[in-house]
Amino acid sequence: MWSKKAAAVAGGALFLTLAGLIRLNYLFISAGLVMLTFVVLSSFLDVWMPNVKIRRETTSDNIFEDGTMSVKFIIKNTGLGIGFVEIYDDLPPQARIIKGSNYTLLYMKPWQEVSFEYTLKLPIRGHYHLGPVKMRVKDAFDLFYNEKIEESVHSFSVFPEIEVLEYQIIKSRAPKLLSGAMPLPIIGSGTEFYSLREFVPGDSLRSVNWKALAKKGKMMVNETTREDVMDVILLVDAREVSAVGGGKDTPLEMSCRGAATYAKQLLDERNNVALMIYGDNVERVDLDRGEHHLFKILTSLSSVVPKGNLTLEIVLRDALPYIPSGSPIILFSSLDDDHTISEAFTSTISRGYTITTISPSSLDFEEKMKRIPDEPLLIARMERENMVSEIRSFGMDVGDWKSDESVNNVLQEG
Numbered sequence: 001m002w003s004k005k006a007a008a009v010a011g012g013a014l015f016l017t018l019a020g021l022i023r024l025n026y027l028f029i030s031a032g033l034v035m036l037t038f039v040v041l042s043s044f045l046d047v048w049m050p051n052v053k054i055r056r057e058t059t060s061d062n063i064f065e066d067g068t069m070s071v072k073f074i075i076k077n078t079g080l081g082i083g084f085v086e087i088y089d090d091l092p093p094q095a096r097i098i099k100g101s102n103y104t105l106l107y108m109k110p111w112q113e114v115s116f117e118y119t120l121k122l123p124i125r126g127h128y129h130l131g132p133v134k135m136r137v138k139d140a141f142d143l144f145y146n147e148k149i150e151e152s153v154h155s156f157s158v159f160p161e162i163e164v165l166e167y168q169i170i171k172s173r174a175p176k177l178l179s180g181a182m183p184l185p186i187i188g189s190g191t192e193f194y195s196l197r198e199f200v201p202g203d204s205l206r207s208v209n210w211k212a213l214a215k216k217g218k219m220m221v222n223e224t225t226r227e228d229v230m231d232v233i234l235l236v237d238a239r240e241v242s243a244v245g246g247g248k249d250t251p252l253e254m255s256c257r258g259a260a261t262y263a264k265q266l267l268d269e270r271n272n273v274a275l276m277i278y279g280d281n282v283e284r285v286d287l288d289r290g291e292h293h294l295f296k297i298l299t300s301l302s303s304v305v306p307k308g309n310l311t312l313e314i315v316l317r318d319a320l321p322y323i324p325s326g327s328p329i330i331l332f333s334s335l336d337d338d339h340t341i342s343e344a345f346t347s348t349i350s351r352g353y354t355i356t357t358i359s360p361s362s363l364d365f366e367e368k369m370k371r372i373p374d375e376p377l378l379i380a381r382m383e384r385e386n387m388v389s390e391i392r393s394f395g396m397d398v399g400d401w402k403s404d405e406s407v408n409n410v411l412q413e414g
Contacts, residue, residue: 049137049146050108051079054087056130056152062298065161065248065257068098068121071130071154075106076113083108086136087116092128095120122158124248125256125302130154159298160253160260163408169265196220230271231287231324234259234297235315236304237333238279243306244334245365249403254360255332256301258407262330263297274323275300278315280308287324313340316348329355334362335387345394357391357398358410364403 012035020028052075059070073087089102100118108114122128131153138145196212199219212220236259242252259275266273267289275285275297285293285300312333323329329348335341335357348355363380366372372380388398399410 049083049139050077050081050085050110052076052085052108052135052137053078054133054135054150054152056089056133056154058130058154058156060156062157062159063122064159065125066121066123067158068119069156070117070119071102072115072117073104073133074113074115075108077108077111080110081108081139082110083140084138086138088134089118090131090134091120092122092130094124094126094128095122124253125158125160127155127157127303129156157299157302160256160301162264163257163261163406165261165265165408169262169269196222229269229289230266231327232266232271232273233319233323233327233329234262234273234275235329235331235333236275236277236301237312237331238277238304238306239309239337240279240306241309241336241362242279242334244336244362245368245403249365249368250306251334251336251360251362251365252304252306254401254403254407255334255358256304258332258358258360258401258410260298260301261407263294267291267294273297276315276319277301277304278308278310278312279304279306280310282310282315282319309337311338311340311344313344313347316344320348320351320353323353326352329353331355331357333357333359335359335384336362341387342390345391345396349394349396355396357396358401358407359388359398360401361403368403 017029017033020026020030054076055074057072057074063069071089073089075085075087077085085106085108087104087106091097091102097118097120100116102118102120104116106114106116131150133150133152134147135150136145136147196209197220199208199221204221207221209220209222236255238252238255242255243250245251245253247253263273263275270289272287272289273293274287277283277300283300285296288296312331316329345355361384363377363384366380367377388400391398401407401410
């Protein structure tokens with residue numbers, strides 16, 4: 001493509017040529033024709049420009065909220081051309097560059113390889129991508145340029161922030177908000193030593209304690225215990241009403257951070273964890289354990305968007321037949337705009353389940369946004385307190401999660 005400079009040079013060449021013809025000045029004619037020939041030929045010869053190959057490298061495929069990702073570009077001129085190269089890496093609008101720049105202008109020599117880097121931060125969970133890369137290559141005289149878009153896209157996820165809890169969540173099969181996970185010891189095949197007993201026919205020779213044999217003169221075997229792990233269901237309210245507020249300050253964002261924190265601790269304790277997210281429908285991550293399962297849960301939480309208005313009663317009615325009997329359910333919900341809350345709890349409890357609720361209050365965000373006058377806001381707070389009291393009257397725990405608190409405080413004060 002022609003630059004403004006090239007157009008100006010071509011215009012000057014035509015002017016000299018025409019002036020020379022009018023005045024019969026062969027010097028003007030010659031100079032104009034040489035300039036015009038050079039400009040025209042150069043516009044068709046890419047050999048004047050660098051032949052550029054680029055490669056993007058990142059420090060991570062996924063990061064957590066407010067985490068950083070470093071991006072490095074390696075640019076190589078694979079030909080004899082010389083000139084300028086402009087590179088711009090397209091970023092998500094939520095990204096903040098904290099070091100370097102996603103734009104660079106380079107002067108490339110033949111076969112030269114250079115690099116540039118930048119570091120970005122993303123404050124809120126989601127699925128994002130870097131790119132495409134916009135590139136402009138110009139000749140050494142800055143007369144002509146080629147533009148191209150490199151479809152080099154790096155997709156990645158920003159996971160919800162995970163807090164480090166100071167204690168464990170579940171202690172028994174009747175979990176309390178402040179209780180800690182404690183394995184139920186059952187004698188059987190396991191790894192934890194329980195006691196010694198005399199050998200009986202049918203025992204495996206691998207369980208024989210040879211040191212005890214040498215000391216006591218009779219065969220003894222090691223008894224071990226296995227852990228009876230819990231199946232825990234995390235239930236996240238992603239209805240439209242959960243989007244009150246803005247940015248990271250919404251009930252939904254708090255719920256995602258809380259669910260991620262709980263999932264991490266429960267899985268670290270070797271429990272089985274399932275995730276259910278409800279809005280206009282129900283999305284599931286089935287029961288499993290381990291680091292790979294945490295990755296699945298975090299990926300699912302990263303993609304949650306507020307939508308729909310399914311009631312809790314419908315969600316639990318349809319889900320309970322597929323939830324193992326007695327499994328604790330941990331609900332993350334603002335409890336707003338759902339007239340079925342009471343019925344949902346009584347029906348679920350009557351079937352032998354427990355529900356622990358972590359409830360980020362949307363009223364805190366409404367107060368900050370000043371969308372509701374003081375008197376209606378006060379009435380809304382009283383209604384919320386009545387609902388929380390009613391749930392607690394069923395013998396269920398409710399953590400009233402304030403917007404300026406961490407989930408760790410909710411556990412302590414629940």
